[in-house]
Amino acid sequence: MAEIFETKEQKEKVLLVAVDLGIEKDGTSADVEASLDELAELARTAGAEPVGRMVQKREGIHPGTYIGKGKIDELRDLIWETGADTVVCDDELSPAQFNNLQEELQCKVIDRTVMILDIFAAHASTSEGKLQVELAQLRYRASRLTGLGKSLSRIGGGAAGSTGGIGTRGPGEKKLEMDRRLIRDRISMLNRQLKNMVATRETMRKQRRNSAVKVVAIVGYTNAGKSTLLNTLTQAEVLEEDMLFATLDPTTRSYELENGQKVLFTDTVGFINKLPHHLIRAFRSTLEEAKYADMILHVVDCSDENYEMHMKVVYDTLKELEVQDKPVLTVFNKIDRLTEENAGEILRDAYSEDVVKISAKKRVGLEELLEKMEKILNAGFVRIEKTFSYQEAGKIQLIRKYGNLETEEYREDGIYVEAAIPAEYVNQVM
16 A cells, blocks of 8 residues: 655755855954855745855855865765755856866856846746846856756756756756857847837826826845835735845835825835846846935835945945936835844934834834935925916916926915925916
8 A cells, every 4th residue: 555645845955155254353254154144045045945055254255166176075065964956156166166066066056146047037927027137147147158067968958946956047048059140139139129218218208297297216236125115105015025025026016105195106126235247137127216215215124233334235236327316315114123132232223314214014114214205305396376267277287297296276366385396496487
């Protein structure tokens, strides 16, 4: 008599490896440990189980094998002890480093970039998002066909959710049949398709500008609470999960302020340390939502001990995207998670005019957030109170189009209006 037992899905076991180039007093760089903690979280988001980590202190990354010979021997033993399936390096590897490490370890080797690309492939839901992920993966793999030669022969294509392990989602390689020429052709086709989508996005942006509706871009480090804030304000029903890159595709929702002014909130993909340039290039059209916004809400998880580093990553990425000269309101989120010990120190900078403290999940501080946001959006507006004759009704249409029409009363002597309009339109209205 045969008997079948139910078994839990076996997770891919991964070992995390990093090179520490800066040694602090305790012997290990805090930045390296924080980066490995984040890499572990990325691995869990990708559906894998971290089973160990290794850090080597070196003056420079080994050009041939990432880590030195002695550490490779230790790593080989650690693979055997933990039963690991995959080694994940915290930095982007060259083709030679990939090839040599896999030869030495006889184990699948990937890097941080492959991990992030895999997560993006799993979470992309719109047509544009899927095309952008595939484009980024193909650009990455095209430059590494030599180094990935042996491993690619074992990787088959698969949709998000396939069980081939990290790095197999997305376009796949189909046992090397996709050589440089085929990849180049596919990249050209994807670029053409994305170009059409970018044109559509540009048309939508132009319509927003013509309607004079203000656009607020929500940016921040991954898992800072951007989607939670958007959902709380607009009931957008964007996926919220305590994991990195829970949402990938940008979402835009309308919201009406207390004064009746309509604004559009746009949620962007989260930034992350060592964000691959392939992704920035592929996702430029969606990341540039911040470039064309009227103001930026920079959401920060102030309960994360590395929040200052996260803020720097966001500012550096915005600079790379040439998002400058935009008014920025910094939003310290998740204040409900702060302890008495660290609250005072962390919030010492939160007394600035440009910082507001909130808990999007607990709906704390949202009124102050909206008040400050309204003040920033309406800087440069002129408030008017006037009764227009019925022959001047066309001017009210101008106010409605470019300003904020707060009160409109039809009286015997004309139309009484209370409104705020951009300074450049005052002469046309008064």
